[in-house]
Amino acid sequence: MQSPSLYQLAEAYAQNKKWPEALAAYAQYYREHPHEGVAPLCAMARIHRYQDQLEQAHELLTQALEEAPEDSTCHLELGHLFFKTGQLEHAVRYFQQALKLDPLCAEGYYWLGRIFQQEGHQTQALRFYQQAVEIRQDYPEALNAWGVIALATDDLENAAKVLKQAVQLRPLNYEYHKHLGLSLFWLKQEPEAIEHLQKAIALYPRLAEEYLNLGQFFLKEHQRLAASFFFKLALKGKGVSRSYLYTRLGECAEQASDPEEALYFYQQAQKLKPEDPWLEVRAATLLPWIYQSTEEIQAWNQRYSRNLDYLLHKFNKPSAPENTRISGFTQNFLLAYQGLDNHSLAEKLAAFWKSQLPHPPALKPRPAKRNRIRIGFVSAHFYQHSIMSCFGQLMPYLQANGFDVYCFQIAQPFQDQITANLKEQVHSFVDLSKQTALEKLSETLLKANLDILIYPEIGLENLTHLLSLQRLAPLQCLLAGHPVSSGSPTLDYFISCHLFEPPGAPNHYTEKLFCTQNPIFSIPCPQLPSKLLSRSELGYPQDQRVYLLPESLFKMHPDMDPLLKGILEQDPQAVVVMICARYHDWHEKLATRVTHSLPDLHGRIRFLPWSDQETFFMRLLQADVILDSLHFGAGTVAYQALGLGLPIVTWPGPLMRARIVSGLYQQMGLKECLADSGEKYIEIACRLGQDRVWRKEIAEKIKAHNAIIFDPNPGYAELSAFFRRMVLSQRAPENQA
Known part of the structure; x- marks a missing residue:
């Protein structure tokens, strides 16, 4: 030139x-x-x-x-x-x-790779990227693209290898650091993953939004640790609400039963957004899922009570509806697992929320000559869920026996074949799952002009709790889907069964207590599994006796530990088996507790992973002894075990939620497995474990009598008559003829 x-x-x-x-x-x-x-x-x-x-x-x-x-x-x-x-x-x-x-034009291969990748042809795209790198080893764009495909196809080792080369060539490219960090994260090389993901967000602070989205994704997938990981990384960037990130971190810590950490995060969120009162409410009503001791239970219970007094004093007038994010969390669910009669705390919580809510319009007069009683059911769980197992047959029964049944689905959009079947069997099914404004929900329920409004449970999510604080029908009742009092002054009756209630039971409820003579649970009798796995296939030891505690881990009150100690001491061949939660690591908290409460025996307590229902039934069948938990005993699991003809050792407590198993035994006319003290509980458990002949005798008695517990119709007939009496009594005398 x-x-x-x-x-x-x-x-x-x-x-x-x-x-x-x-x-x-x-x-x-x-x-x-x-x-x-x-x-x-x-x-x-x-x-x-x-x-x-x-x-x-x-x-x-x-x-x-x-x-x-x-x-x-x-x-x-x-x-x-x-x-x-x-x-x-x-x-x-x-x-x-x-x-x-x-x-030898490496760029040509790279861009062909880009096109094929864009068109969804990952394999061909990968070949082009590899050819580009073969020609030009220092081609960072091709190395990164190769790594991205390897990452997407779970070829994590190769992804990390080529992405490290890309980062070495372009150390200031945030995307390369991000992709390398993600590959190392999935390889569980967390320290190195953090280094590169932090470098990425330092180079490009707006990456915070992407990390937030990753956190949201993992939270939706119930991967709490991964969600927390990315929420914390997002805090190092810009463009997203730090208050929101701290709130999400608080939720993750709350679900992990780390209330102190959750409290820290909620307080940080509150500092950044002091105008949001509900962050303070959430922090004030924190409770652990797993307790380490009875003393810890008392401490958290007292904190909860003090904080409710504080909230009632501070927030003493309704808040503007646009400022109340009221449907996303619940504060009364975990109260039920403290082993205490907490209905006075439920009343305080109800009083607080009621003070914050606008008053709905007054009820309109009911038509004088309406032939069929209108009865509404409000729930978030009209799908394959324990609530539908308990009450799924009740709604069709009422519809077929002179009532018009209205079902209102709120809070959650989940529907399945059970939902579809229910829609065909009731008068009306209204999907309100996308509506979170309390005023709109109340308006819809009022327009239905119901005679009776039923809540199958209150406590599993907050929206039903808030609706129950309003008068939306002349008669409002609560069923025992979550068997504790709501504390609501506008719920008229708690529906229970005398078999499950102790003496003095009305004192445990804010609502009036109505008890049928027969249970109204419609839990189906389980079918025997199509095959039976061996004990070793189920994770059981073959040379030891398995004492199975099949309930959710948050039911494992510290008062259970002395009973387990007694069983393990009296039966040297015993191991206690519990089942991990599907999505949470609560077993780690429980393992820590028994390490201290049972220092010489904790090695004989095992935790098995969550399983599907058929495997769960096999675990029940292959266990030597099934134990009922104290203070909040088995419900659905009680029906399942007894339906399989398996005895359950139980010690009925002073509250209804600890008396389901004993009530079912009473209904069957059996009492051999009922304990009246801790010593008796241990004695019965060890005899079942060590005396196979006696265990078989008890199992045969259960099989001979268990059909009665799977027939809810007598209880349904009693409940129908009660509803008719109550509606009739509320109508004007001139319309009663």
Whole structure:
């Protein structure tokens, strides 16, 4: 070249993105040297493409192609141009022609990879990226693209390997650090993953939104640790609400039964957003899922009570509806697992929330001559859920026996075949799951003009609790889906069964207590599994006796520990088996507790992973002894075990939620497995474990009598008559005829 300095000047301008100067220098060089190749034309076309001046770019490349049809750079640039305009078929043709003319054009392979990846052809794309890297080992874009596909296809070792090379070549590229960090995260190399993910967000703080989305995804997938990991990383960036991130971290810690950590995060969120009162409410009503001791229970119980007094004093008038995020969390669910009669605390909580809610309109008079009683059921759980197991047959029964049944689904959108069947069996099914405004929900329920409003449970989510604080029907009742008092002054009756209630039971409820003589649970009798796995296949030891505690781990009150100690001491061959939660690591908290409470025996307590229902039934069948938990005993599991003809050792407590198993034994006319003290509980358990003949005798008695517990119709008939009496008594005397 006669004037290399002019071309080098153009290159320098282009490198520094001084586009006008670069275009002028390239044009001048081409005018002065028209026969020295089309590189200046291709360079000018590239600059026009960068500036979205696509017509000018196309004109220059058409000219270049006419002058040098065998120039690979010209075909490469035309490929780029058509890729930018979305004409991928043309782009592929020109990239392929560039490679035909220059088989060592790594860029051509890379861009073919981009196109095939965009079209969803990952395998072919990966081959192109690998060919690009084979030609040019220091090609960071191709290495990163290769790593991204490897990451997406779970080839994590290779992903980390090539992404490390990309990062070494481009240490200031945030995307490369992010991709490498993700591959290391999945490889469980957390310290190194944190290093690169933090580097990525330091280079590009707006990455916080992406980390937040990753956290949200993992939280939705019930992967709490991963969610916390990314929420904490997002705190290091910009563009997302730090208050929101701290709130999400608080939720993760709360679910992990780390209330102190949750409290810290909620307090941080509150500092950043002091105008949001519900952060304070949430922090004030924290409770653990797993307690380490009875003393800890008392401490948290007293804190809860003090905080409710404080909230009642501070928030003594209704808040603006737009400022109340009231449907996302519940504060009374975990109270039930403290082993205490907490209905006075439930009343305080109800009084607080009622003070914050607007008053709904007054009830309209019911039509005087309506022949069929309108009864509504409000729940978030009209699908395969324990609530539908308990009461799924009640609603069709009432519809078939003179009532018009209205079902209102709120809070959760889940529906399945059970939902579909229910829709066919009731008068009306209204899906309100997308409506979170309490006023709108109340309005819909009021328009239904119900005679009776039923809540199958209160406590599993907050929206039913809040609705129950309003008068939306003349008669409002609570069933025992979550068998504790709501504390609500506007619920008239708690529906229970005398078999499950202790003496003095009315004192445990804010509502009036109505007891049927027969249970109204409709839990189906379990079917025997199609095959039976061996003990070793189920995770049981073959040479020891298995004492199974099949209930949720948050039911494992510290008062259970002395009973387990007694069993393990009296039966040297005993092991106690519990079942881990499906999504939470609560067993780690429980393992820590028994390490201290049973220092010499904790090695004989095992935790098995969560399983599907058929495997769960096999675990019941293959256990030597099934133990009922104290203070909050088995419900659905009691029906399942007894339906399989398996005895359960139980010690009925002073509250209904600890008396389901004893009530079912009473209904069957059996009492051999009922204990009246801790010593008796241990004695019965060990005898069942060590005396196979006696255990078989008890099992045969259960099988001979268990059909009665699976017939809810007598209880349904009693409940129907009660509803009719109550509605009749509320109508004006002149309409009672």
